Every structure is written in structure tokens, then in C-alpha cells.
Amino acid sequence: MTTVTETHADTHEHGMSDAGYIKIAIILALITGLEVSTYYIDFGPLFMPALLTMMVVKFVMVVSYFMHLKFDSKIFSFLFYVGLGLAIFVYCMALATFKFFIA
């Protein structure tokens, strides 16, 4: 029982190995390279969705792995994502009142 508890605590505290973090960083660097390539290469109608998707993927990867939300208590995820969701909702509403999306 003690062993199980200790193993759980170890995984919980450490999250990933250093090699795992380096792999995540390489993936993030590659996505950044792809993002920058949109400045030089014409992606046509895919330009905006591709950029926004890559931005969200990078955001989620940093929050999940580097900030350990994937391995930590769900309460931390709740606190952060509620703040983020509230921010997105409030500012989408604010921008809508300025007819930003129509313009």
C-alpha cells in the first residue's frame, strides 16, 4: 500500500521525465516554425483556421505539460479554464457590441 502511495505521489509530483519535456519543446518549436511559414507561404482560405488551431494547440500543450495541469488536481484546471472561458466570453460580447465581427 505504501509503495502504491509513494509511486502515485512520485508521478503526481514529477509529471514527466526531462526527455519528455524536451520532446514537447521540440513539437512546440516545430509548430512555431509552421506558424511563421504562413507569413511566407500562401495558405489560401486555410490561413486563418490553421493559425488559430496551431495557437490553441501550443497553448494547451504548454498548460497541460509544462504547467502540469494534465497531471495535477482538476481543481487547478477548473480555476484556470473558468477564468480563461470567462475572459473569452466577456470580450467576445464586448467586441460584438462594437460590431467587430461584422466589420
Place this chain on the structure above:
Amino acid sequence: MADIATHDTDHATDHGHHSSTGLSNNKLAMWLFLGSECLLFGGLISTYMLYRGRVQNGPHPSQIYDIPFTSVSSFVLLMSSLTMVLAVSSAQRKDDTKTNLWLLITALLGATFIGGQVYEFTTFYREGLGFTTSLFGSSFYSLTGFHGVHVSLGVIMLLSLMGIIKKGKITGDKAEVVELIGLYWHFVDIVWIIIFTLVYLIPS
């Protein structure tokens, strides 16, 4: 029973004060703070989105942005997140030497990013974009300036943390203190991930 009570007290001392959820109060407070920071940067980003096309005087965004330069800055900040998480990992292994080394590298990468931002601001100013030149200029400098202040504060926190670790003045859980500073640092990085895409890469 007494043994259990003693064990609980020791555990609480080692890992900071814990709430009724069994989680660290410090960590809860930091996540709550970061959640509220989303509202601050949300306001600044949406203001920029609203005003970036409002240029009556001075240069337009597309005329002054230097995407290759900003891409390198973004890469530097992104890599500082890796060095920060390696510092946290070293702190959890109680390896003070490596923790301090990774913290120093993170601070240097952060300082490099700030240096790049100072260079960018200076260049933009010389090209005719002042803080009050246009609504675009005001919203751009407010957004990126606020972010720059956050990075600068992060660098100061990293350097202070190194000094505190070297002097052995952390009484509680050292790894948790490094992790808390790390959470702030990563937040600054994710804000830049959004700014880089919405401000620099998507044309107005």
C-alpha cells in the same frame, strides 16, 4: 493517533499550508491569480483587435512589423519555458545546482526577449509610431508593454529565487516555490503565444 497527527504536521510544513481539499493553498492562490490575469490580458488583446485598423497618422501594422525578428524572440521565450520546467524538475529531485543553473538560463532567455522588445519599440518609435500617434499605436504599446512588464517581473523573481535558494532561506517545500514561479513564467509564455499569432501573424 499521535503519530498520525505528527506526520500530518510534518507533511503540512514540508509542502506549505494545505486547504480542506488537501491541495496547497499557495498553488490554489497562484492558479486563481493566473485565472484573473486572463481577464487582464483578454481586455488588452480585445482592445488591440478593435483598434489595430484605426490608423489616421503614422505607420500601419504591416509597414513596421518585422516578423523574422519577432519569430526569433518568440522562439527564445518558448525555449525559456523548457528551461523553466527543467528547473522545476531539478528542484523536485532536490538538485540545487541544476535548479539554479536552469533558473539562470531561464532568466537570461527572458532578458534576451526583453532586450528584443526594447529594440523593437525603439525601431517602431524611430519609424514614427509613438504611444499617442494612433489608436493602433496606443493599443499595441499597451498590450506588448504590459506583457513586457510581466516578463521583467518574472526575470526579477527568477534571480531573487536563485539568491534565496543559494542562501538556504526557503523554510518550506523548495520545489513548490520553484513550481509557483514556474507557473507564472509559463503563463507569460502562453500569453505571448496568443499575442504572436493575433497581433503579428494575422494581418489587420
